[in-house]
Amino acid sequence: MRTVITRTGPLIALAIFLIGTAVASAALLAGPWGAAAPPPQDLLTAPDDPAMLVGERTAFRDEQGASVSLQDFRGKVVVLNFWATWCPPCVREMPSLDQLQAKLGGPAFEVVAVSTDRGAMDALRAFYDEHDIEHLDLYQDPGMAFARAVGVKGLPTTYILDHDGTVLGTHTGYADWQYPELLDWFRARIAAVPGVALR
Template sequence: MLRSALLYTALVFGANTAFAAGPDWQAARDGGLDKLVVAEDPAPVAAAEFTDRDGGTHTLADWQGKVVLLNFWATWCAPCREEMPALDRLQAELGGDDFEVVTIATGRNAVERIDDFYAEVGVENLPVLLDPRQQVAREMGVVGLPVTVLIDREGREVARYLGDAEWDSDAAKTLVTQLTAP
């Protein structure tokens, strides 16, 4: 009985230690996020301003304290059309006080066209944010679309994914859960 209790206690503490060690990047890659590139030295994200649908200005610092999955996209981008519903489902399921999906339409994307795009692909939970002069995208080194950047609570880029992904997959949700763990 004592032996079982010791073994159980060791397993519990071992599992918690492994979980506290941080995200399992390789498991995320193996689970379908194969193009995930982890930052060796996480750096602060862009400070450039972007706007919301009403013309209000924002910076990524507005989300500091949360883990953010930042996605750069455009209405003309075919892979973005495929990816946006998964981002929307991820926000619906895990978005809240600790985590948020932030999507920024970069380049020329009229609000009306974004609304049409969202209606066509069934997006209901994502913000309409615009980077019309691509200031944020340039500052973050975005050269193609879509690009998704994972940002930690301190406002630093911890990983980047080039291309579209199934952001509502089990691997992605596990990664978000690991990133938001205390």
């Protein structure tokens, strides 16, 4: 009996450790905006300078190769997301961002997902098709000049901009953008855009 206990004891301890590690990892992967999350304004990191997003005039490009900058989105509440196809949390997040655009996108709101991949735009289009991303426009920053100007240090990184370009907050890492209180918070920002009716 003692021999059995001696051999199985470490195995039991190892099993408990592995289970604990798996649970902790799952909690981290779930991100901060889960079902029991506090209000989004408590989770968004306040920007250093809310009056100006550094790099707002730095160009990135759309699917046709035309230059685009944040100035082109003035008048809209913007969810500016930096991502890449090789980034697992980014890949996991993209369908949620796509649904966010489907629900709220319009004259006063847009999700601007900017890929930092260096590959061809055709590869990004293939990624969208493979993952059923139907509502997001394709944008790319292959040299990461825009990402660096903004101050991105990891992926995914998201900036929330008000209609006048004010940075309302930032978030680094995966987030579930379908959290109901977050959607209500976005709707309140959209309703505050001058001259645009909330749909």
